[in-house]
Amino acid sequence: MKSYTSETIRNVALLGHGGTGKTTFLEAALLETGVTKKMGKVEDGNTVSDYDKMEIEKGYSINTSIVPIEWNNTKINFIDTPGYFDFVGEVNAALRAAEAAVIMVDAGSGIQVGTEAAWNACERYNMPRFIVISRREKDEFNFDNTLADLQGKFGTKVVALPWPLSDIDDSLKEAIAESDEELMEKYFDGQEFTAEEISRGLMTGIAHGDIVPVCMDTFQMGQKVEGILNLLAACVPTPTHHAPYHGTDGKGEAVEKNITKDGPASAFVFKTIVDPFVGKISVMKVVTGKIEAGAELYNTRADKAERLGKPFVLRGKEQIEMPSAEAGDIIAVAKLQYTQSGDTLCDKNALVKYDALDVPSPTYYIAIEAADKNDEDKVGTGLARLKEEDPSIAVDRNAETHQTLIGGQGDIQLGIIMSKLKDRFGVTVKTVPQRIAYRETIKGQSEVQGKHKKQSGGAGQYGDVWIRFSPSQEEFEFSEELFGGSVPKNYVPAVEKGLLESMERGPLAGCKVVNVKAVLYDGSYHDVDSNEVSFKIAAGLAFKKGIVEANPCLMEPIMHLDIYVPDDYTGAVMGDMNKRRGRILGMEPQMGGGQKLMAEAPQAELFDYALVLRSMTQGRGRFEMTFERYEEVPKMVADKIIADHAAEEAAKNA
Ligand SMILES: Nc1nc2c(ncn2[C@@H]2O[C@H](COP(=O)(O)OP(=O)(O)OP(=O)(O)O)[C@@H](O)[C@H]2O)c(=O)[nH]1
Ligand SMILES: [Mg+2]
DSSP states (O other): OOOOOGGGEEEEEEEOSTTSSHHHHHHHHHHHTTSOSSOOOGGGTOOSSOOSHHHHHHTSOOSOEEEEEEETTEEEEEEEOOOSGGGHHHHHHHHTTOSEEEEEEETTTBSOHHHHHHHHHHHHTTOOEEEEEEOTTSTTOOHHHHHHHHHHHHOTTEEEEOSSOOSOOHHHHHHHHTTOHHHHHHHHTTOOOOHHHHHHHHHHHHHTTSOEEEEOSOOBTTBOOHHHHHHHHHHSOOGGGSOOEEEEETTSOEEEEOOBSSSSOEEEEEEEEEETTTEEEEEEEEEESEEETTOEEEETTTTEEEEOOOOEEEETTEEEEOSEEETTOEEEEEOOSSOOTTOEEEOTTSOEEEOOOOOOOOOEEEEEEESSGGGHHHHHHHHHHHHHHOTTOEEEEETTTTEEEEEESSHHHHHHHHHHHHHHHOOOEEEEOOOOOOEEEESSOEEEEEEEEEOSSSSOEEEEEEEEEEEOSSSEEEEEOOOTTSSOGGGHHHHHHHHHHHTTSOTTTSOEEOSEEEEEEEEEOOTTTBOHHHHHHHHHHHHHHHHHHSOEEEEEEEEEEEEEEOGGGHHHHHHHHHHTTOEEEEEEEOTTSOEEEEEEEEGGGOTTHHHHHHHHTTTOOEEEEEEEEEEEOOHHHHHHHHHHHHHHHHHHHO
16 A cells, blocks of 8 residues: 555544444445455455454454545545444544544434444544434435434534535534634625635534534445545545644653654554464554654653564555555554553654553453463463453452452453453353452450460470450551560560461451451460460461450442433432442532432442443443442341351361
8 A cells, every 4th residue: 555645644433333334334435445346244254344253253343443445545544443332442542543533323223322422432532523324225214304313412513514515505504604703704794605615614613523514425335435435535634633642751741742744753552453373463643753664663651662663554454564654644563562552652862652542440340260270370361462452451360359350341341351362362261250358357355365285295386375456547556565474575476477367367257357456465385385386376366266256347348439320310320329238429410411420339239330330321321430448348248248158168178
């Protein structure tokens, strides 16, 4: 593929509800531009964009892919995003590389949750946008009705746009007038716009997001996409007109960089593909300068230089070599050593680090185990590789529950991660019930004796301690108030060690014990039989007894939730929180509609919250969750946890 200049490149993200035909539209465009001879179909697994094995198997897009379409000396780099909710991280990344978005709307279904999500994402990124209506071949489809729905939802900035511009109706005229004061005056004076003014007004309006054209051109399953391509080639702002990229320079000071081919090179890596055969592919948007094969660029996050191989253009999985790439283009480079998604590569003499990617924080976790215990290491390395590809997954090894958790946006995303582990790394994993990192503590005091004595035959063992237990603000406090040499000082560290080790597994439910103060105040010893081990064991015995006698209780993690829902659903969400032992702390109306509900609930009641909230709100609700504090488990619940633990132990020892 030839190199394109900044002015002849357009970068367009394809967004929209799942299944609206984004990937299919690209197939039509590839056919129309002569790249393919026959149109691929998503259901046949032979499209250019959905090339990943998992995408073919599932029949929908999972990864963002790049499909450049060369059209009348312009190259439109389409960035095809998955429409399904779980893959919002892919959409965020795509919008960091695009100058405009096309929101695909299904003629039959009209506005869907994914349409709203796409619109909101465009608002967040100030993204100029176009609306294209797919599946218009349906009999019941009526353009004016759909347009009216879109205007009802998103406002009058949504206008029908005939292309090439022919008859310009009043709503379009008004929108053009609003783009510019001079044009507004002319409009109110009743003067006609010149062709140049119309074009200027339209471009400004689209670039600022004040005009959102709905493409009027009909296109049907694989035919006639040229109207849309013409419109996009003409009206999508060129990369050089894009709002500047924000970041920091070598001194950590804020900088803004406009896309320009002049000056030192810099590029933003928005996507990583881990190909089992080719290795790692870093997909980047060139922000400034020019990138050539063999260039040495600096990775400002990793603080390492990277030598680039030949840059290439991706078209689905196909790699097309390019001699060089100019600012504004999207290219890929293979086998970079240190670079991850969200990194900046730049000229060493002009350091810059662009703002990192917005990675959605995980809201849904599952606990996994390798089906074969010997594969644990492979699971670890596999997950680390997959996280390079999808930074929105979290991989946590919980030190208290000893479980491996993977987190993401929902069950589809995590199911795919599990399939990929099998497929690419050959390890089968299974999900297991998630454990909560309960903790044990005490609310009262106790004074107990721990005595370890073994004096039958051979060398004896003797350790005897009296310890006072009470609550503490700190995780663990230890001191001694011994008098008269009841316990020789050299055994005191062994007592402390014995207590510390016992804290790992409390007597109630085998959980970590916290917030305990222990004072060693008395004891006895034996001249011959006492040793460190005996005092350690004695301390452990004292601990068990001491905790049980000091009014112990179980503590559980309480999470803070910020839940964003449209007004209609607040009642349902609040009711559901009550069922989860949760509390609503407050409510804040949001700009642009909807409410933010602040709530707290025990983690134990929230495992499925991401899935339930989604179904409760038809996919319109979302939430963020952070750990808040530990709180005492209510007695009824605690009794059950303790009983379950006892049963588990009994089964283990049976
Ligand atoms: N009848 C008809 N079917 C279409 C049209 N466009 C797409 N389809 C079909 O709709 C289904 C979904 O199309 P995709 O292209 O995968 O939709 P998508 O928007 O890429 O979906 P996600 O990747 O899940 O977001 C496929 O079975 C297509 O063949 C169209 O214009 N008319
Ligand atoms: Mg798709």
